[in-house]
Amino acid sequence: MDYAKIAQEVVEAVGGKENIVAAAHCATRLRLVLKDEGNVNQGKLDNMDAVKGTFSTGGQYQVILGPGIVNQVYKAFTAITGIMEMSTKDVKDAGAKNLNLFQQFVKMLSDIFVPIIPAIVAGGLLMGLNNIFTAPSLVIAGKSLVEAYPQAKDLAAMINTFANAAFVFLPILIGFSAAKRFGGNPFLGATLGMIMVHPDLLNGWNYGSSLAKGEIPAWNILGFSIEKVGYQGTVLPVLAASFILAKIEQSLRKIMPSALDNLLTPLLTVFITGILTFTVVGPITRSVGNLLTEVLVWLYTTGGFIGGGIFGLLYAPIVITGMHHSFIAVETQLLANITKTGGTFIFPIAAMSNVAQGAATLAVFFVTQNSKMKSIASAAGISAVLGITEPAMFGVNLKLKYPFIAAITGSAIASAYITFYKTLAVALGTAGVPGIISIRPDSVLHYMIGMAISFIVAFGLTIVLSKKYENVK
Numbered sequence: 197m198d199y200a201k202i203a204q205e206v207v208e209a210v211g212g213k214e215n216i217v218a219a220a221h222c223a224t225r226l227r228l229v230l231k232d233e234g235n236v237n238q239g240k241l242d243n244m245d246a247v248k249g250t251f252s253t254g255g256q257y258q259v260i261l262g263p264g265i266v267n268q269v270y271k272a273f274t275a276i277t278g279i280m281e282m283s284t285k286d287v288k289d290a291g292a293k294n295l296n297l298f299q300q301f302v303k304m305l306s307d308i309f310v311p312i313i314p315a316i317v318a319g320g321l322l323m324g325l326n327n328i329f330t331a332p333s334l335v336i337a338g339k340s341l342v343e344a345y346p347q348a349k350d351l352a353a354m355i356n357t358f359a360n361a362a363f364v365f366l367p368i369l370i371g372f373s374a375a376k377r378f379g380g381n382p383f384l385g386a387t388l389g390m391i392m393v394h395p396d397l398l399n400g401w402n403y404g405s406s407l408a409k410g411e412i413p414a415w416n417i418l419g420f421s422i423e424k425v426g427y428q429g430t431v432l433p434v435l436a437a438s439f440i441l442a443k444i445e446q447s448l449r450k451i452m453p454s455a456l457d458n459l460l461t462p463l464l465t466v467f468i469t470g471i472l473t474f475t476v477v478g479p480i481t482r483s484v485g486n487l488l489t490e491v492l493v494w495l496y497t498t499g500g501f502i503g504g505g506i507f508g509l510l511y512a513p514i515v516i517t518g519m520h521h522s523f524i525a526v527e528t529q530l531l532a533n534i535t536k537t538g539g540t541f542i543f544p545i546a547a548m549s550n551v552a553q554g555a556a557t558l559a560v561f562f563v564t565q566n567s568k569m570k571s572i573a574s575a576a577g578i579s580a581v582l583g584i585t586e587p588a589m590f591g592v593n594l595k596l597k598y599p600f601i602a603a604i605t606g607s608a609i610a611s612a613y614i615t616f617y618k619t620l621a622v623a624l625g626t627a628g629v630p631g632i633i634s635i636r637p638d639s640v641l642h643y644m645i646g647m648a649i650s651f652i653v654a655f656g657l658t659i660v661l662s663k664k665y666e667n668v669k
Contacts (some may be wrong), residue, residue, distance in 0.1 A: 197265070202246045203272035206259060209244070211235030213277040220287040221270040224248075224587075227287050229620050233257055242595070249591020253516075256287060260591055307377045308435070309524040312369045313624055318611060319362030319536060320531055320623020320634060326638050327622065346402030363532045366427045367392045367434040374435055380442025384465055388441055389434055391470055392478070397426035422474050429532030431525050432485035433478045440477065441469040492526060495568040496615070498540050504545065504615020509608035511549040512589065512600070520546070527624060539636055544643055545611045546627035547583070551647045552606035552654040554580030554628070556599035557588040559658035569596075581651070583628030598661040599654075606654030614639075614646040620660045 207213055210230060218229040230236070233252055241247050241259065246269070248260040261269055274281055329341045329352035344350050362369065368389035375385020398413055413424040427433045445465040452461050495503055514520050523542050530540040556578035564570050569592065576587035593600040619642045621635040635643045 197246070197268075197611045199265070199268040200272040200276075202244070202261075202265075203269050203276055205240070205244055205295050205572060206247070206269070206273065207276055209237045209240040210257065210259075211237075213279075214281060216277055218282055218287045219270070219273060219277065219279050220282045221266045224260055224263055224266055226261060226270060226273065228257045228259065229287055230257050231660055245568060249587055249595070251577075251586065251590030251594075254288065260587055265479070304377065305525050308370065308373045309528065311373050313524070315362045315471060316528060317533065317634075319359050320621070321625070322355055322359035323534070324622045324634065324636065326352055326359055329355070363429050363534070365389070365393055366429055366431070366528070366532055368572060370431065370434045371438050374438035375442050378439050378442035380438070380445045380465075384441060384445065384462060385438045387466055388437055388469055388473070391466075392427040392437070392473065394426065399426055399428060423472075423479070425478075427478060427482065429529075430482060430485055430531045431532070432481040433473070434563050435525075436477050436481045437469060437473040438558075440472060440647050441465055444468055454588075459616050492530070493537055496553065499615075501612040501616035504541070505608045505612030507615075508545050508548055508611020511545055511607060511611075512553060512585075512604050514548070515585070515589070516594075524624075531622070531624070534622065537620075538618075538621045540624075541615065541618075541620055543621035543624060543627055543631065543634060544614050544619045544639070544646065545607075546644070547631045548610040548614065548646055548650045549604075549607040550583050550585050550628045551581055551592060552603040552650040553585045553588050553600075554578065554582075555606060555651040555654035556603040556658045559591045559602070559655045559662070560592055560596065563659055563662045581628055582630060583626035598664070599658045602657035602661055603654045605657055606652075609653050610646045610650035613649055614642055617642040619643050619646065 206226065207216070210216065211232065212235075215231050215235050216228060217231055220227050236257065238250070241250050246261055246265060248262055250257070250259050252258070256539050270281075302496075329348060342352050368386050371385035371387075371389030371392075372382045375388070376382035380403050400407075415422045415424060445461060448461045448464055449457060501507075511520070524545075527540045527542050530537045530542070549646060554577045556577075557573050557580055561570055561573035561577060564573065572587070576591055579585075580588035589600070593603055617639070619634050619639040621631070621634045621639075622636050625634040629647065632640060632643060
């Protein structure tokens with residue numbers, strides 16, 4: 197394979213080296229930031245055998261080449277363009293300049309929450325394991341494993357402690373990640389998170405019942421009463437407080453004499469932010485966060501299977517815009533309040549959408565006569581069913597259009613089904629077949645049936661629609 201020739205053709209197709217601002221690569225894709233994506237010769241890229249697909253997201257134009265090939269093409273690409281080798285983070289930062297305000301907001305949420313997802317996933321899966329011990333089992337005549345085998349009680353209790361930790365101390369994780377993203381000291385952000393869940397404060401989950409009883413403890417300072425309430429399991433309060441902390445720290449460092457900077461800047465940053473958090477920021481954002489969660493849960497419970505079906509229909513189009521990254525914050529809040537919400541309904545619907553995209557792509561593999569499209573569809577379809585949809589969605593379904601229509605139809609029907617049966621997840625993870633380990637034990641059967649519905653409808657409808665297209669036989 198002539199990697200230099202491929203690189204030269206890609207450079208020409210994306211508008212020449214003068215149109216390229218930055219370039220990096222990941223495991224399978226060239227990730228480019230272009231001055232004007234309108235200068236891209238899409239037809240030329242589509243006709244290149246080495247190119248498995250293209251798509252634009254997050255201010256980046258991405259060319260799918262495949263593992264192994266992309267490394268060699270990138271070397272030749274940088275030699276031709278004269279661009280220094282860059283990391284994907286460098287390209288991501290450069291691409292952010294091409295985003296509008298809303299896209300920048302979504303990217304900010306993604307930057308904050310993606311690093312802490314492993315902790316949330318681990319906690320959620322441990323919570324699911326605890327449910328196996330404590331939920332009634334059909335195998336043991338309606339008894340839980342703990343009831344049938346009391347010797348397992350302490351093991352279940354230990355697992356429950358491990359599971360709850362990430363959610364009880366969630367503000368610490370978010371505080372660290374958010375302060376870093378906003379340009380502040382991440383350890384000061386973590387300290388702020390610790391303050392917000394300090395054991396001297398009223399447990400945040402008991403705030404509602406304590407408020408009804410008029411038993412809210414408070415600090416009385418200079419005639420002002422400040423409620424001593426914690427923020428366990430919250431998202432918005434610590435996000436807003438971390439932003440303020442970072443800006444206060446940055447401002448202080450500009451005016452603080454260097455001899456006093458390391459002493460006074462952290463002190464004043466934490467003290468000022470802490471006061472603002474408990475007097476203004478926390479109470480307001482807690483109410484907003486709770487309201488948002490309640491609205492979503494209300495829509496889910498009252499909209500019923502119709503609302504779930506609409507969400508499933510729109511999920512893939514939302515992914516195209518990148519707005520699905522904003523769901524991470526909502527899902528984190530739903531999981532943090534799992535005793536009230538039961539889990540997140542967004543993850544199962546995302547899985548229905550991903551499986552449908554994969555099924556439609558696999559159907560294309562069977563009906564298309566285009567050898568290049570067949571090659572892309574086989575690997576991309578399997579990948580999508582397992583939870584990674586970009587190659588399938590952008591390399592096949594959107595390009596042919598009719599598989600995408602079939603996929604969102606399958607997703608809508610499957611999402612309506614799982615919504616009807618209140619299928620919930622207790623953890624985040626890979627939204628596809630592997631996602632079964634993230635589902636509540638009492639929802640696993642309906643999750644599996646939902647995936648079957650999604651696959652069958654999308655696959656079958658793709659084959660039916662393909663008969664209307666001349667290039668598919």
